[in-house]
Amino acid sequence: RKSVCVIFRSLVFSLNSSKESPGFLDNIADEIWQRWASIIVGYPNTDKEDYYLELVKQAYIKAPNETIETLNLLIDKENEEYSNIFIIDKFDKCWCEHFNYEILEKIKDKALKPKVTQRLLEELLKHGCNKAKEFVKSLISYPLPSEEEEYERILLTTKILVEYADSDDWSLIWSVVRQDTEFGRGVFEAVANRYSFGIKLNNLKNRGIILNREVEIRRGERTDIQVDAVIKKPTGEVSDSVTVIIEVKGCWNDELDSAMEIQLVNRYLKDNTCQHGLYLIGWFNCEQWDKSDSRKGKSPKLSIEEAREKFDKQGEQLSQLGVKVKAFLLNTALR
DSSP states (O other): OHHHHHHHHHHHHHHHHHHHSTTTGGGSOHHHHHHHHHHHHHSOOOOOOHHHHHHHHHHHHHOHHHHHHHHHHHHHHHHHHHSSOOGGGGGTTOOSHHHHHHHHHHTTOTTSOHHHHHHHHHHHHHTTOHHHHHHHHHHOOSSOOOSHHHHHHHHHHHHHHHHTOOTTTHHHHHHHHHHOHHHHHHHHHHHHHHEETTEEHHHHGGGTEEEEESOEEETTEEOSEEEEEEEEOTTSOEEEEEEEEEEEEETTOTTTTTHIIIIIIIIISTTOSOOEEEEEEEEOOOTTSOTTOHHHHHSOSOOHHHHHHHHHHHHHHHOOTTOEEEEEEEEOSOO
């Protein structure tokens, strides 16, 4: 253990020296990198400081086989011990076509727990690996597996596909969701619980943002979503805060035209310290919408651009006497 620490510290020193002498690390023989690769990758360093990520990158460049072998061993270890994965964070500077290929091969391992598969897929998609998307799509088919772990794997990987989906992917997603609404609910709840307008929920608290659903503002009156955000001074004291109430409607809702005024403004924002409202509309209108679905017939015969203009004007008209209301149309149509 002591010798490992000595080697690691000498590598850090060498890396710092290389900043003053460019090319210093390049002069270290590949054979030495091959011996050191497992020490660098396996060193119990939990931070993501640049010097350490650079060391891992150099190890991967100079000794790719040894580095990948160590990575796979540690993935297996974390998979077994935690049913999750953390080691991949050390490889932020290593993503390239060859690295993508190695990770894509690894996620085909059926011994990986669902959350490990999910995390590796997420990293691949984040770094633009289109073959990872094809792999996810190959897992999704109906009927869904009855075995609990495999069902969870498909649920979590479908969630990742939803986050990175383009127009060609939605037909597959919707085909399964329509046949198994419980599965669909699980997928979209997982996405909703993780993201709020692109902000990861596990980062919200650190940013001073709290997201609540079905908040009771008066007896018997619950909002769809309420967002509270605070700005803190360096001392931790709150210097300012804002609250936004979000009312959500599908485009087929019978009260679509009136709810911004009657529900959001006249009920939720009236006599309330919160004076900011967002009217969020899911716009599903498209040719692919099944004509037998009664909700399609209830939806306005408007393009999404026309609908945006209509509800933007409504929000402007209702924004008075301190109340500020905006509409946001989310394009949820198949494309």
